[in-house]
Amino acid sequence: MNERNSTMAATSIEQSKLPQADRGAEHMQGHWVLAQLGKRVLRPGGEKLTKRMLAHVTIAGNRVVEFAPGLGRTTRLILNAGPAGYIGVDRDEQVVKIIGPLAASVGGTCINADAAQTGLPDESADMVIGEAMLTMQSERGKHAIISEAHRILKPGGLYAIHEMGLAPDELDDSIKDSIRKDLAHAIKVNARPLTAAEWRAVLESEGFEVLWSGVEPMALLKMRRNLADEGIGGVLRIMRNVLTHPDLRARVLEMRRVFNRYGDALTGIAFVVRRKD
Template structure:
């Protein structure tokens, strides 16, 4: 592998590349080819048994517990967990061998166009899992303390392992959501855009492309992700700001933002933090501004079996707050934060990559769309 998507991702040695690709392909195979076949066992065996037992509730927890007694599904849990862990470890081995070269490149890119604001005194939230997604060290790189490695690993793993679904820059979600938002609100022209929990900027940079005249800022609590993200953005010649702040209380002035959003952030926060984020969004927005949060569809958008598929993430992928977030009534929570009911919305953004047929034979994506829910102030 020699063609890298940007200058902050370096080519690995061939053996390391082979191991990285293997674990990435195994993850895709397990998700796209193996797991869908278990639905037949649920339909033919589990669902009738649960329906016949008056003492059991046909909810996602009961379904997940019953499905874990199915041998092939138990084996899937083990294989999927190990594949996830090994995939991140394979990418981390590559990054650890390149940290000096990455640091040199980041230093050379330090004069922009991206801007980095680091606050080393900012406390890291205790609810954030240290090994989120089975990535050793997590977003903060606990126990390693290299200023770039966690961000480089996260970017590399998603780019290599998910390239067929999200593109080499892992930016299909951002471009797709920005396009859908423009379609839904054709007269909306934000001057200042803020992403909460931006990690390395996969979603942030597409919003700068969609709204080039806007001041675009991403905040996150992870210094290593922000440091890498700023270097990556400069390598891609994109003028955005990465700032180390907590999404629950960013410190920006009241009514200073026109668009505030998050992507796959809130299922990693506790319930109290999620509510604080919604309140912060309302405080930050100017009148007429828009808030939205994009994540996997909440439970009320899914049937009980599809809800039960989150069981693996909750219990084996270090994402314990998923159940609470996906069970939330989002409209009630937005109302609690101060948004009007008649200004709320739910949308699905069709994947632009899927529409274009990008690597369609390898994508194996089902649905090809991204969920978002929000409100206008």
């Protein structure tokens, strides 16, 4: 993407009203709390895991659909790689307003639709990419979205996901339940992260074969991760906003307590899978 388009995209995010900005901090979903504070990388395994995942797919010359593009950090990586086409899919109109101009700068688009029912034609995509969205779905919701990715992919097409994981695979069910309950309370979303084996099983049950998987620490609120993802300027912006917005600060502290409590069990996990012929 050229310098002019990069500048335009950055400005469009700054000027757009962020999703859930009209809600009080106590009711806002956790990832949008972080976005309100100025955080731009909202993926469980950070930008490092996103880039590791994208290194295992070929975007150039392929038709890409991105589920739940959020603030567009990964969208930029996709568009800079030269896809033959790009369609973002998000059910939040504010996200569509953020991503639309960014996608349009290279001839793409972003549509207001549910990832489980995109309305896109069968076998119309070479690749589907989705991050930090399946985790927030029930078991049925996970299957519905993965099934939709399978439907719109051509045979042999790739599906890349980056989600929250649990470790080890043998983690006790009572601990899983505690994690899910405390996460739901802290981030105001019924998050249901899975173990690596469980993620693999649900993907395979919908007609995919696993080509690659990777993990990184779930260090969303750690200083080292934020310096890597946001840069010094971004970290200073976030810290300033945390100090000056006590309602948002309370939410962040609550999330941090939960993340720290279960730090040994929470991970960022990514998969690249292929639709079977």
